[in-house]
Amino acid sequence: MSSERRVRVMIVEDSLVVRQLLAHIVGRDPRFVLASAVASAEEALAEIGRVKPDVISMDIRLPGIDGLEATRRIMSEHPTPIVVIADSVEDASLRISMNALRAGALSVVEKPVGVASSAYERIAETITTQLFIMSSVPVIRRRTFASAASAAAPPQPLARRSEFAKLSYLALAASTGGPPALAKVLEALPQDFPAAVFVVQHMGSAFMEGFAAWLHGLSPLPVALAEDGVAALPGRVYVAPGDRHLAIDPGGVMKLVSGPTAPTQRPSANILFESLARSAGSHTAGVLLTGMGEDGGQGLLELRRAGGYTIAEHQSSAVVYGMPAAAVRLKAAREILPLDAIGPRVAQLASKRAEG
Template sequence: MVVDDSAYNRRTLTELLEQIPGVVVAGKATDGDEALRMVQEVQPDLVTLDLEMPRMDGFTFLRLLMARRPTPVIVVSGYSNKENVFRALELGALDFVAKPTRTVTTDLHVIKEELAEKVAMVRQLTPSLGARRRVLTPVPPRALSALRPEPRTTTDRPRHVVVVGASTGGPTALVRLFRNIPQDIDATFLVAQHMPPRFTRTFAERLHRLGGVQVQEATGSHPLKRGEAWICPGGKCLEVGLDLQVVVKDTEPDDRYVPSVDRLFETAAKKLGEQCIGVVLTGMGDDGADGVLHIARRGGRVLAESPESAVIYGMPGAAERTGVVTAMLPLETLAERLVMWLR
């Protein structure tokens, strides 16, 4: 089902979706109020949702939908509304794609590919997933400057470095993970989340406002310091380089995913050995499976999210099949175990 107040967007999204084999758009709604009524009638397997609509906006629709009939929702948003995307994810949306534009036809091909990936993702969901989707308490709108800790010295090197990989469902999972990380933890966190380039900075700022460790989008190179977290920018890769620096790198031909979880895990394992802890969260595909082997071979430990909480079990499942995962745990228990290891 397509929910959008723009006739152009409704028509374009319907055409793109119906080019995907096996997809039929069962209904189109112009606002959240009409969409709620239509959901009960057509009972869609997937809803694409605009957030800014008259009468009832997308946020209100999400709250009511998740309370009445939890359904996978893909947010369709412009680049200018990145903060709204992450708010919607916290309210229960599954993922997001860029909004179609009237001027750039090449964008439509990209959006069609992204929609096809999201449809394939929804087809992998277990039937009970909708009933157990969790809505988070929204991140409070506190000023970034009020949350930044005092500057740290260059000798403040961490005892552990935690490398985290995630894809579909990852933004919400990372919010839940970072909410459990205390500010005084003796570790640095490096995150490779599959996400478009223009969204990662906003996502890093949102994680930072949780008030635990200091979270930023990585640029250039930075020394590893405890109590800090670096998010790999979209379209790039993150590595641990010489002198224990976290370094942003361009993609390479053999990178199957961007950002590459495998590349982050492998370089961290080589430089850090048993100081490295790998965490594999929800996501499609098998990114990170090779990386956890490198971590284990060099004495590090690996945690992976179990099917009980993972939106998509692809990445954690691939990690589990390597046989080197120390523990498979639901997300809340995983966060508790991680903090215990870092104490």
């Protein structure tokens, strides 16, 4: 790979040991050039205009300005793809990391461990993969996100209730850019929402408990990780663990599958949607949100064929228009809506106002 095409990485990390580990991980990968490694957000903000990195590795717990505020300023002043490097076991760090995603960061990965650790290579590979993939995401769109979404046409009035069955289940799936999008949809649901909600978010398994807790603090509905063999209750949100597939059996019984990685990802949106198509198709709404890749498109098509109400996020609001685009190509989505309209549409589906 020629030097002109190598990805320029800025590392922001106050720990000298972790900063050196990250520099080693980046430096040994021929896809990257280490453009800068700094110990504080203040240094990053001062350097970014000169360095012009393609992607930033951002620590969250920094002295002075923390990673969340640094993310906000970077996305406002020098929009650049940001990958958050977080301590997976520290609750406060996880909350800040999730809020950084809402502020414009693209993904969150575990901090590297010492080279003697058996987990070193796995974590290093995850870090480099995320840095490389996210370096190509056009994050400047985040600055015009609100105006683009609100400019899109509002959803049309719903069809008569007779055209689709009572809503018993809602399935939401997302990848890159997903946490803030999922929060946006859930925040729009009423406290008396009558359906059980299932969530697939592509994220490292170490972060899923913290992710569910973060959503719980934002959603009007209680949020928890899904449990194998438990029947889902209306008005509750169940998040798929990061290392297992979530499928729904008849009666809303959740099944966690530790099988091989399905076509692209574990947990897989396709597996969730397809299981609901089999068990409760006409009683299910399926929503495919922002994300890289094509996971969920085929499953959403199966759900639509089974009588489910299917929605894909519109390109105008998607951080990455990969997964929704796959659904659109397959004609899997009954509606294609900007993010701001999806939560209200789902609430409308479940309300008595949908009756005609």
